[in-house]
Amino acid sequence: MNDKNGKPLIGFAHAWYGVKKAINSERNLRLHVLASICVIAGGIIFRLSIIKWTVIILAIGLVLVAEFLNTAIEKMINYVKPDIHPRAKEIKDIAAGAVLIASVIAAAVGVLIFIPEFFRWINGF
Numbered sequence: 001m002n003d004k005n006g007k008p009l010i011g012f013a014h015a016w017y018g019v020k021k022a023i024n025s026e027r028n029l030r031l032h033v034l035a036s037i038c039v040i041a042g043g044i045i046f047r048l049s050i051i052k053w054t055v056i057i058l059a060i061g062l063v064l065v066a067e068f069l070n071t072a073i074e075k076m077i078n079y080v081k082p083d084i085h086p087r088a089k090e091i092k093d094i095a096a097g098a099v100l101i102a103s104v105i106a107a108a109v110g111v112l113i114f115i116p117e118f119f120r121w122i123n124g125f
């Protein structure tokens with residue numbers, strides 16, 4: 001892939017390598033990707049409106065971005081401070097907290113969007 005001057009998009013290649021590396025090395029990240037695929041399948045089944053799709057995509061993006069940043073922080077700490085240290089624990093726990101907050105928000109969005117859709121679907125029969 002090239003930019004508008006015909007040069008290869010080296011930055012994109014590095015970023016794509018990072019995406020693959022993170023997904024291959026982090027089980028939690030794979031679980032979140034799997035959950036995102038299930039949510040997208042649910043959205044297709046329930047034929048969500050554009051506005052609901054937008055909110056769902058933002059919620060998925062929030063969780064995945066938090067998970068990728070958490071993975072990067074974990075790897076950085078493992079690199080610079082591989083031994084046990086209270087500061088390393090604090091940094092990793094805070095990064096994990098960001099994922100927890102994003103996940104709770106995404107779960108709330110999922111409930112608010114999919115529960116009414118589910119009842120509408122049931123009443124359709």
Ligand SMILES: Nc1ncnc2c1ncn2[C@@H]1O[C@H](COP(=O)(O)OP(=O)(O)OP(=O)(O)O)[C@@H](O)[C@H]1O
Pocket residue numbers: 026027028029074081082083084085086088089090092093096
């Ligand atoms: N160097 C360290 N010093 C002190 N505590 C640590 C250290 N590394 C990890 N911990 C503690 O262990 C927890 C788990 O850290 P770890 O790096 O194993 O992430 P993880 O739970 O395996 O995440 P993932 O499953 O996404 O890889 C941290 O949140 C922290 O509380």
